Amino acid sequence: MKRMERRSRGVFWTILLFFYVPIVVLVVNSFNTDRYCGPWKGFTFKWYDRLFHDHEIWQALGNTIEVAVGATVASVVLGTLAALAISKFKGKIQGAHYGLLYTHLVLPDILMGISLLLFFISIGLELSLLTVFLAHTTFCVSYVAMAVLGRLEDFDGALLEASRDLGANPWQTFWKVQFPLLLPGIAAGGMLAFTLSIDDFVITFFVNGAGAETLPVKVYGMIKRSPNLPEINALSTLMMLVTVLAVVASRMMQRSRNPSAKPAAAAAALPEGQGGRIRR
Amino acid sequence: MDDFLVFKGVTKRFGAMTAVDDVTFNVKRGEFFSLLGPSGCGKTTLLRMLAGFERPDAGRIFLDGKDVTAMPPDKRRVNTVFQNYALFPHLTLWDNIAFGLRLQRRPKDEIEERVRRMLRLIQMEGQEWKKPTQISGGQKQRVAIARALVLEPQVLLLDEPLAALDLKLRQHMQIELDRIHDQVGITFLYVTHDQGEAMSLSDRIAVMNRGKVEQIDKPAALYEAPRSSFVAAFIGDTNFFEGTVTKLVDENYCRVSVEDFGEIVCFNDKHIKAGAKVYLSVRPEKMHLTHEKPADLHGGKVNVYECTVDQKIYQGAYTRFWVWRGASKDDCWELSVMQVHNRYLLDQQEIGWDEKVWLSWHADDGFMLESYAEQDEAMLPHPTEEASDAGAAPAPAPAPAGAADAEAAK
């Protein structure tokens, strides 16, 4: 057992190295004076400087966030409703419903991209940020629905019965018990939708119109036009920094929101009556 | 008064399975009433129908004279304590208890006062700002009870409320439940599969089996005078005899011929006629084992037989014997006998394995059953199983992996 652990741990750390070496090389090269990202020729910030003066990138970033926010809101609403429907009702309709969402989840991006492109062409819809938003919402719905469904699967049905038992009607039961308990799942689904939307390249590439470039599409264009442009390294480094910070921040937030004993103990220590005013 | 809560011909089917089959009984106001039976006997379904989570396929349920059969759960003045507590994890204990009162839009002062009174009742003052994840199982149980009781229901339903607790806590909570019932005076409908729990808490018990009520009685009556083989075997241990009534001795006694035992004298309060086939139940602790044949002091009302000890298990307060009588050990009647002992170590005449002993019991201790089903015998403890199942709570058989774990730990 010990030997197996040691060996597998060796494999694991090697793989982590494999994961991080390309990224480290990329980050290092973003500070390299050499235009071709070859050997180290000195430290520079000029690529970052150039990046900040590229207003097209800022425009693309704006587009990306606009689409991501819209798609997240739309897909959270649709996905949550879908998850509730699937978990609450059984039968052929919900089987098909789940099948649709699941199939869409496993379908390769390129197929979603091409089919939506052909669809938009067929119905004569001009490619624009709107089509990007529609496409993003479509693939995000599946992810949100799965995230909320996961939460619903762990959901203790007795809680709903308890709520009804204590005099709540179905509507009150939903808002006072089910919704607050599903909120973490919905938030996780929303987070996932937001990041996926920001990161998506393939689908966007097919359905975006002129002037509706998102950041990944812009980056792709830059890579294609001038390979090894260190400016892309700089941009990538910044994007990675932002995601890492976002992940760390969300972790910290989760930790601080966890029910720790301290606030509860503090409230309990208060003299009677005052505790009553603290609560919500 | 007597028909405060009435189940009338209630039937519930799930697909092809009939969970509750034409059940009719009454519960008195303020009573602690238990539904006792093995898992799958329909007791929880019955409770859920009263709570409003299931609709009966046939029959009616009346509560305080009103038909509640079709009433949605939030309209019934009935509250439930769920098996796994079902405390809302996102609310504090205070908010959990106040949940129902707030839905009723009670004035703030009243909510405050009633929640506080409940906290006092369950002895958890000062902990109301904790979340359910921060308290122990027993405390959760008490909060669940408080949450249901604070609404002053007409009936409090308890669905195996102690099943998730460990033995010590279970015993403690039994006392607690009894105290709460005494203090609030509300009708309790208690569902359990644990006969000990039901016996010690209830005013009356309905024993259920396969969707039907087998017997409703006071705890002592259930134990001492079971009407069916199921009740006899489910509550405690017993010995069954199958025989034919040969002769009526006098008004209250008769003789029953049983294979290998000759004729057994038996109490016959049901006035069964000679020639009828009957089944007898005799509790193990009513039987006695002695080295010498006991003198007949009761005027022929004691049954005495010579038997051989098969197995013997010392269990502290008593010793359990398995004795047999018959042609050979492979073709015989095996009986379970419980001997309470006073001075075990000083007793010179300790009964050992494979010894010949005298078995005796008084005719009054044998009970004729109204109905008998052979499969009920499977519920009785058998000598080989007994050895591994000494404690009150049978531990699940360890998985092979567990055994390997222990081996590796060495």
Added chain:
Amino acid sequence: MTDAAGRPRMGLWRRIRHHGGELALTAPSFLWMTFFFVVPTAIVFMLTFRPTAVDGGIGTGWTLETWKTISNPNYPSIVWRTIWLSVVATALSIGIALPCAFAMARTSAKWRSVLVGLVILPFWTSFLIRVFAWKNLLHPQAALARALHTDLGAAGFLALQDVMLFALLFGAGCLSVFLLNSWRMSSTARGKAACAALLAATVAGALWCAKLWIAFASARIGAGVCSIVPPGAPLLYNSLAILVVMVYTYLPFAILPLYAAAEKFDFALLEAALDLGARPVRAFVNVFVPGVKAGIYSAVLMVLIPALGSYVIPDMVGGPDAEMIGSKIYQRAIPDRNLPHASALSALLMLGVLVPPGIAWLVFRRRHIGATETDVVRSLGSSSNMGNSGGRRRREGGAS
């Protein structure tokens, strides 16, 4: 209200409310998905039977022309490359992910979340950037490429690459022996079939390695230098580059489901296997791997399907000689503006991606899959006790 006349009315009202609720909850996403998923998919299939218009649009009328041109010799090679690259990438990813998942699941709970974080973190960075990072690493001026192209002189006669390939071949040989042994041991037809399939895959992989080795060696001999990679042979723009980058980008998709399964795995089973006399590798393969079977299934699904449809990777590191279906679809759809052709390729890919899992689902749903872990341990005990005595494990345990 309680009489017989009251009940049906109540029932009807409840039924309407019930179905109304279901409708209100279901309709939004169901309609959305129908409109933006089912209809577009149908359009893809429909367009394959349309002629191409001269202006790059879709012509009128119906034709089978597209399907005829699809079978021209250019496409099968692309399809074949797509399939083998995806399958090999999936197999490699899972092969690597299994020990990783094992290591992660055996770490203490405190460190586990850190390890998961380390695996997920590169996964949070943009997919494009991760592929681009490999371009940085592999392009001709990069340090790695130059190191690999350095002339090692006479000392490099047995270059690192040869050692590596030799090791690979040796490993394949060992694996074949092991698989042959497993084939002999397994009692079920399914087990035998699985072993045979794996054996065939191993042999095929070994042959491919050998072919590659011969090609590289002859290229180096022809150039008269001894470098690890023959001079002039680019690291980028070939199938190998696609394979490496695919494994790199899809590996987290394999590790995470396997880790989720490994976390639920009862490691006492492994100890039981060792206790019954299995050697570590055997215990790992015959107890741990079947134990995380569910994780393997989802890992296959999560790696193979995106791999089959990958576009960015072949486009960025594959070059014109190493196209895959994904990049061909894009080429036909956008630069060539041949929409019927693009939709025919998409339809092909869609069938390839959806039909096998569909069949698997239909088959497995009806049958209990395989033996449980306990069965495995039990059968292992009975088979390996023949050769091993009980004392062996204890000595091993004491040594480690």
